[in-house]
Amino acid sequence: MRSPLPPIGLVFLWFGIVSFGGGLAAVPEMHRELVDSRGWMSARDFAEGYAIGQLVPGPNMLAVVFFGYKIAGVAGGVLAITALSLPGAVLATLCGQAWARLGQNVWLGRLRRGLVPVGFGLMAAGAALVARTTITQWPQAVLALAVAVAIYRRWVNPAIAVLLAGVLGALASRLG
Amino acid sequence: MVLRRKWLDEDRFLEAMTVGRSLPGPNVSNLAAFIGALLGGYRGAVAAVLGIVAPGVGLVLLLAASYGPLAATPGPLLRGGLQGLTAGVVGVMASTVVQALKPVARARAGLVFAVAAFVAAAILRLSMMVVLVMLVPLASLLNRDEAP
Numbered sequence: 001m002r003s004p005l006p007p008i009g010l011v012f013l014w015f016g017i018v019s020f021g022g023g024l025a026a027v028p029e030m031h032r033e034l035v036d037s038r039g040w041m042s043a044r045d046f047a048e049g050y051a052i053g054q055l056v057p058g059p060n061m062l063a064v065v066f067f068g069y070k071i072a073g074v075a076g077g078v079l080a081i082t083a084l085s086l087p088g089a090v091l092a093t094l095c096g097q098a099w100a101r102l103g104q105n106v107w108l109g110r111l112r113r114g115l116v117p118v119g120f121g122l123m124a125a126g127a128a129l130v131a132r133t134t135i136t137q138w139p140q141a142v143l144a145l146a147v148a149v150a151i152y153r154r155w156v157n158p159a160i161a162v163l164l165a166g167v168l169g170a171l172a173s174r175l176g
Numbered sequence: 177m178v179l180r181r182k183w184l185d186e187d188r189f190l191e192a193m194t195v196g197r198s199l200p201g202p203n204v205s206n207l208a209a210f211i212g213a214l215l216g217g218y219r220g221a222v223a224a225v226l227g228i229v230a231p232g233v234g235l236v237l238l239l240a241a242s243y244g245p246l247a248a249t250p251g252p253l254l255r256g257g258l259q260g261l262t263a264g265v266v267g268v269m270a271s272t273v274v275q276a277l278k279p280v281a282r283a284r285a286g287l288v289f290a291v292a293a294f295v296a297a298a299i300l301r302l303s304m305m306v307v308l309v310m311l312v313p314l315a316s317l318l319n320r321d322e323a324p
Contacts, residue, residue, distance in 0.1 A: 169260015
């Protein structure tokens with residue numbers, strides 16, 4: 001079998017280019033490439049990997065380390081996050097020098113305003129795709145809704161809410 | 177960093193946050209690269225990104241390695257825990273989406289573009305490139321001036 005590393009590098013480099021706005025907007029694209037078109041992992045692996053990535057403190061897209069690992073072990077994981085971070089990091093480094101001029105650019109402003117609604121639709125699609133594989137019973141739906149409200153109202157920090165949801169799930173399995 | 181080490185002033189930091197968020201890729205590593213570049217050129221950027229990413233990467237690799245064997249023979253406790261975790265993550269995603277709604281509602285035809293992008297990505301499963309090329313120019317054109 002040919003080494004999967006070069007295609008992994010290319011695919012995650014592409015994700016790095018399109019994952020603006022915190023990465024959630026790129027979830028449909030990742031799902032399409034990794035699950036639907038390349039069959040590198042199952043929809044369940046994708047959803048659980050995404051959940052694990054959210055649990056760990058650090059950059060908001062650590063799930064790709066899990067995805068890369070799933071495809072090609074430790075090298076795959078390291079390659080995935082490196083390729084993903086590269087485009088933004090290079091741009092950010094360049095912007096560190098030219099920011100004052102770029103900030104005033106009219107076209108950039110227009111592009112950003114155009115991206116807002118489209119990016120929002122993509123984010124919602126990402127949430128729907130992950131929800132469709134993971135929410136299989138109604139108590140999970142209730143739990144998800146409760147977490148959403150609690151975070152939206154700023155009652156709890158998201159990481160703590162997710163951990164609590166995990167503990168609740170484990171407790172529920174003990175009772176049920 | 178701003179308060180203790182005085183490496184940056186408040187305005188510079190806010191600027192860096194904006195850059196980090198508007199560029200593609202993980203926000204935090206973009207932020208780190210930007211600040212690293214301001215402080216120490218490209219070597220500063222590399223050091224900052226590695227510093228902020230490496231611990232999390234190690235942790236996820238560890239979790240991923242232990243997840244395989246555990247998920248193959250899941251005990252009920254672990255299954256339940258994972259179901260709870262994933263439900264929680266869906267909750268986080270949902271609240272992120274709701275929080276992002278306001279600027280969308282303000283944009284011209286914002287909801288139309290949002291629904292179109294949703295349908296294209298979640299139901300038609302079109303490639304993101306296609307979705308962006310079809311919708312962003314039009315949305316930019318309609319919103320070429322600041323929203324009222």
